[in-house]
Amino acid sequence: MPNRTIAPPIKDAVDFELVLPRCDHHVLSNGVEVYALNMGSEDTLQINWVFYAGAWYEKKKALAAATNFLMKNGTSGRTAFEINEHFDYYGAYVNRSCYSETSEVTLHCLNKHVHALIPVIAEMFTDATFLEEELAIYKQNSLQRLKVNLQKSEFVAGRLIDSYLFGEKHPYGKYNNAEDYEALTREDLVGFYEEYYRKGRMVIFAAGKLPENMIAELEKYFGGLPVRKHRETVVGVQHKIEPATEKKYRIMNDPNGVQAAIRLLRPFPNRHHPDFQKAQVLNNVLGGFFGSRLMGNIREDKGYTYGIYSYLLNFIHESGWMITTEAGRDVAEETVKEIYNEMELLREEEIDEEELMMTRNFIIGTVLGDLDGPFQVIGRWKNMILNGVDEAYFYQSLQVVRSITAKELQELANTYLQPDDFYELVVI
Missing domain, CATH: 3.30.830.10 (Metalloenzyme, LuxS/M16 peptidase-like)
Incomplete structure (x- = not known):
């Protein structure tokens, strides 16, 4: 029995021997890499699809983020409401994020439901419709959000400081104005989607208590897509840093x-x-x-x-x-x-x-x-x-x-x- 009257010795964090758990590496038939970490005691799962489809690749401002967001808002076989209802029914959550170089779609769910959810994710990557009414709602919401945020000093500061260092035309320095949202068209989104999602570069990360046939399911729905491996070099996408002259x-x-x-x-x-x-x-x-x-x-x-x-x-x-x-x-x-x-x-x-x-x-x-x-x-x-x-x-x-x-x-x-x-x- 331990003596509870004596405090245990204190050990500094630097003295701990840290080990990064290894993740398995798989390659689908089309060359797409999958990094899978089978870890944890809870029956939960996270799958993260990463595309090289961030602001770095857009030819019009706000295009990458709009495409990433509206992928989930309707396919040929399902409306935006039906897609959301499907994920809600299984207690799942799908998040979309767009960054400077990459964009992501992340699925959180119970592992027993993953087989019912992955096919709908695949639909989003191959058959999104980008309806005009969904784009109109997105524009309206973005403009309203921008109007509110521009009243906040911290938001304005965050927009401007990056532009001083990298330049207003650089993906790290540019920021969206009202006219950028208004200029977006359905044709813009469809073109970006075709080039950077349907035929883009993708890598998949999966973690949690993984089902035994997880990789087979990913192969079934994503291994045959005309997407490319993420390590493939893209020629011609370069951006010049043009910092401001004043400091x-x-x-x-x-x-x-x-x-x-x-x-x-x-x-x-x-x-x-x-x-x-x-x-x-x-x-x-x-x-x-x-x-x-x-x-x-x-x-x-x-x-x-x-x-x-x-x-x-x-x-x-x-x-x-x-x-x-x-x-x-x-x-x-x-x-x-x-x-x-x-x-x-x-x-x-x-x-x-x-x-x-x-x-x-x-x-x-x-x-x-x-x-x-x-x-x-x-x-x-x-x-x-x-x-x-x-x-x-x-x-x-x-x-x-x-x-x-x-x-x-x-x-x-x-x-x-x-x-x-x-x-x-x-x-x-």
Whole structure:
């Protein structure tokens, strides 16, 4: 019997030996890859179909997101209502998402119902009709949502800051206006759907308590489609980064507003650069979690904000280092000043061992949490595969967290945390 009067020993997260659960790799007849993780005790399942059909490939703004959303709103054999009723009947949920490079359709369901649900997903990928009335509703809802969001300073700031760094024509920097939604036609959607879904590049991720004939079902409904493997190189889809010439911006969005949205952003290489994993550690010291420098100064000490964070953008081709917060209008400029003060301290002084250990434990603890459950694990696999890195990258990142020194972090700060490199935006 354990002695309950004696506290158990405390073990730092960095001392845990983390293992990334392996997922099985299958290839369908048409070359489409399937990554399957049979894990978990609950009878639940998630299947994620990823297409290279994001904003990177659209010729008209808002086209990729509209096509992704309206795929579910009717096929030749089913209306939008009937499709939704079908998924609801089986207690399933289908989500659509569109990003800069990719778009996704995700099915959540009980594993015993997957065989009744997969055929309808296949219909969406091969037989979507894009009815004019569904497009009209989508436009109306998008315009109304845009009108409401444009009144929010944080929404305006999020639109503008990316455009300063990447340019308004770049997929990472462009944003949609009312005229972009109004210009969409059914012919636009059908053409994009034909090229990037029916004949596009696809990869499938499945996780949960997988049925025994899961791969056979995927082969039956998706192995014969004229889609291509996701690793296939696409020629001619290139975008030039055209950053703004000015670095500092002040926007008055609401003259009566009492809160300012603050964004600072600098260019940064993608995760294949040797500094990326090291910068993730420095980012956590600066503003990556609740115990960060920015949080301690600007929230806890000054009381200017409820929260302030920094992070590296999760784009495939390029990245950026972002700092984001909302603060009182009267302390907005002082908040920006304090952000730069924290950068200066990181450039001039090495962090002490206690702070470095706290940061290491937080990062490793977060990874540990991400490995708790099949959906979280497959999400990490998906992120690695779509970014072109392998399992070794995962273990290398852990080694970087455990071994990076205060001196290395200071050198990184002197390289990347220079105020002149940041685009600076305050929207009231």
